[in-house]
Amino acid sequence: MARPREFDEDTVLEAATQRFWTNGYEATSMRDLADRTGMTTPSLYNAFGDKRAIYRLVLDRYVRRALESCSAIFGDDDPPLRALERYFDALIEETRADALQKGCFVVNTALEVAPHDADFRDLVTNVFGRIEKYMRDCIVRGQSDGTIRTKLPAADLARLFLGATLGIRVLARTSAERELLTGVVRPLFALLRTK
Numbered sequence: 001m002a003r004p005r006e007f008d009e010d011t012v013l014e015a016a017t018q019r020f021w022t023n024g025y026e027a028t029s030m031r032d033l034a035d036r037t038g039m040t041t042p043s044l045y046n047a048f049g050d051k052r053a054i055y056r057l058v059l060d061r062y063v064r065r066a067l068e069s070c071s072a073i074f075g076d077d078d079p080p081l082r083a084l085e086r087y088f089d090a091l092i093e094e095t096r097a098d099a100l101q102k103g104c105f106v107v108n109t110a111l112e113v114a115p116h117d118a119d120f121r122d123l124v125t126n127v128f129g130r131i132e133k134y135m136r137d138c139i140v141r142g143q144s145d146g147t148i149r150t151k152l153p154a155a156d157l158a159r160l161f162l163g164a165t166l167g168i169r170v171l172a173r174t175s176a177e178r179e180l181l182t183g184v185v186r187p188l189f190a191l192l193r194t195k
Contacts (some may be wrong), residue, residue, distance in 0.1 A: 007037075033051070078137045098172070102173075168185075
């Protein structure tokens with residue numbers, strides 16, 4: 001008969017998330033994770049595997065939550081422009097609320113881990129693709145109902161908006177000034193409202 005786990009998995013994964021998110025993958029050791037989670041290093045290995053396996057678990061968990069948030073915003077009954085505004089408002093508020101300026105865990109992974117690991121590169125590419133699709137579908141709806149009056153293709157606009165999303169996430173690592181972040185977004189919406 002297997003022994004019951006003597007730890008709360010969600011609590012441990014949240015602690016590991018915070019450690020990786022704050023310090024990055026390379027600067028985090030199994031000893032760091034053990035210290036942060038309150039578990040022994042052998043217990044971490046037994047429960048979750050090596051550092052890479054733990055990183056993948058916490059990244060998958062973060063991605064699931066981030067995509068649920070996107071789905072809630074873009075799946076709502078808001079008009080397309082309003083959905084896009086809500087998305088960027090939430091992005092900016094989340095960024096400004098991050099006192100440690102950790103940025104986005106997925107963007108951090110794209111910059112640090114994905115260039116050296118094909119599995120993580122595929123995961124990051126998939127996440128960016130899904131966010132781009134949410135925006136593209138939203139823009140298509142707006143172009144169809146006449147609320148988005150630009151003649152640019154929805155696919156190009158979605159890529160531009162994705163680029164702005166990633167830019168905001170990277171800028172926020174050094175400065176979360178509202179004017180800087182909203183200054184990235186204003187021209188995007190001006191573009192959507194032009195004839």
